[in-house]
Amino acid sequence: MASVELNAANFESIISAPGTVLVDFWAAWCGPCRQFAPVFEAASEKHEDIVFGKIDTEAEQQLAAAANITSIPTLMAFRDGILVFSQPGALPGEALEDLIGQIQGLDMEAIKKDIAQRADA
Numbered sequence: 448m449a450s451v452e453l454n455a456a457n458f459e460s461i462i463s464a465p466g467t468v469l470v471d472f473w474a475a476w477c478g479p480c481r482q483f484a485p486v487f488e489a490a491s492e493k494h495e496d497i498v499f500g501k502i503d504t505e506a507e508q509q510l511a512a513a514a515n516i517t518s519i520p521t522l523m524a525f526r527d528g529i530l531v532f533s534q535p536g537a538l539p540g541e542a543l544e545d546l547i548g549q550i551q552g553l554d555m556e557a558i559k560k561d562i563a564q565r566a567d568a
């Protein structure tokens with residue numbers, strides 16, 4: 448699956464859906480963003496069970512601000528609607544593949560239980 452364009456209208460519904468969503472915050476003028484784009488696209492073609500979304504921080508400034516984006520590219524990962532990873536910087540292909548494996552291997556029931564316990568405290 449190729450990456451999809453995310454914006455203020457569809458962001459919340461896509462990241463809150465069941466499954467894994469990787470989000471690349473980028474801008475056309477950003478050199479590291481342009482270097483990371485083919486790596487992100489290649490991973491999107493390889494992992495059809497994951498949603499790969501891209502947010503143009505120039506076009507979606509309010510969304511980028513709401514996500515506290517201070518450096519681009521920034522990669523965020525959501526699993527079952529929960530933010531499980533956020534880091535600025537371009538990743539090489541091997542590192543992105545490793546990250547995807549770690550995200551897919553998370554015990555989401557344990558994470559949800561931990562979140563619920565923290566909310567009750």
